[in-house]
Amino acid sequence: MSTKSRLDTLPTPALILDTERLDRNLARLSSRMAGFGVTLRPHMKTVKSIDAARHVFPDGPGPITVSTMAEAEYFAGHGFRDMTYAVGLAPHTAERAMRLRKDGVAIKLLLDTVEQAHILGQAGQAAGVTPAAFIEIDCDGHRGGMRIDDPKLIEVAAALKEGGVRLAGVLTHAGESYGLNTPEALEAAAENERAVAVEAATRLRAAGHECPIVSVGSTPTAHFAKSLEGVTEMRAGVYMLFDLVMHGVGVCSTDDLALSVLATVIGKRPEKGWIMIDAGWMALSRDRGTAAQRVDQGYGLVTDIAGKIYPDLLVAQASQEHGTLAIRSGSSASLPDLPVGTKLRILPNHACATGAQHESYHVVSGPDGTVTAEWPRIRGW
Known part of the structure; x- marks a missing residue:
């Protein structure tokens, strides 16, 4: 919505967004990922705005990451058709996601258990669509996901196949990078994130499962990775706006x-x-x-x-x-x-x-x- 006023006349408190800085931040990471030949799949949980998204994608909707089904439905309503829901799957999530899938949205879900694989398979069958899912990989003990040496990794992939769910690939997030503050430590975290994700994909492929996407990402590792060999896409979100935590990590001024x-x-x-x-x-x-x-x-x-x-x-x-x-x-x-x-x-x-x-x-x-x-x-x- 267009408006013309001045900051000194606004009622407070009010949220202020500087698009000069936004555009500069967007260009910085976009250029970096282009240099690696890796797809950037921005995490829209940071901006949650179609107007901001149009700065991210000035030529029309592109691949995005979301963290709520409200975000997924909102961006789908604005023409986005390629998205990853990067939060662990629950039954109600599967049902809502399959409604989007039925409407032509290529939404990929996230899971790390056989139980979730069964839930998604059943939701897909009930909706008459073919779901797609990432297996979440734990690269640093920060949150959810499977360790790459967990024998259940192959079991989850098999359960997806049996349930009629397409394995989109593997996804990991180096959340522990937020606690680092030196270039050397951040580079090591980025390399560990890359290596773990690539190894997980290699193990799945060796077991006969297609694993087309190797998805990594956090704002610190996205800016400090020295190699992204074997990675197909990078997810990051707070890089669009940055904040004092990222300043403390050493990613921005x-x-x-x-x-x-x-x-x-x-x-x-x-x-x-x-x-x-x-x-x-x-x-x-x-x-x-x-x-x-x-x-x-x-x-x-x-x-x-x-x-x-x-x-x-x-x-x-x-x-x-x-x-x-x-x-x-x-x-x-x-x-x-x-x-x-x-x-x-x-x-x-x-x-x-x-x-x-x-x-x-x-x-x-x-x-x-x-x-x-x-x-x-x-x-x-």
Whole structure:
């Protein structure tokens, strides 16, 4: 939806998206994957917006990853026909996905048990369609998936075949890469992710199963992989917007962060060294992902309305609708003099979690401050 206003006139809190930074982030990873000859299948759970997706795919719908069936149905309604649902399969998920499949959407599901293979096969038979599924592979002990030495790997593939489900391939996610912070460690994580996925595909093929897709991906490993030999596609999502966790990992600079939350100063407690704003955890999210990193960014870094960072000024505390700004512990920086009514922007720890708190983006391009559009976001499951 088109609109024309300025940031300093918006009611707060409000979610701000800088398309200049978005487009730069998109071009960076797209170019990198093109150099490897690998398909980029962006994870739309980060932006959850058809308007943002049109920046990702300016020439028309392309291959995407989703994390909810609401996302899958939403993007299908906007013409996307090639998608991977990258969350473990449940019976109700299978039923909804098969309705999409019946409508011509090539949706691939994710599973790692024989039981799930049977569920998907039955759902496909009931809908009169042929499902497709990835077997999830555990490359680093982060979450779900099968180890490549698990004998049940071949059993799951056999159960898919018996149930009339096409094996799309293998899929893994190097989630432990989010806890790293050196190029050497990130390169090693990317190589491990690649090698484990390729080995899983090799074992399945040796057992007589076609395994056309080898799917890997996380934003850190996507940017630090030195080789993608044997990989056919890369999934990543937060790279579109970036956030303070990715900055702490070492994937981006603060100048790459395309998302922020606009807030207003609503009070001061100078005796405590506090400034109060109208953005609490309902606007910023509860995510404190940087607390486990070398530099704890509280609930977010504070910038002026044009995006210039105030030295060591953090959202140090957050309650439901209040944020408390304070200078980082140990810093010699001074608390800025910000009158009540001053508009600020908060750079978030986790773009996906912060975005999920809001119904729409207010779109700007660069530091100009003119809001050119409002883009709705999809929510729910």
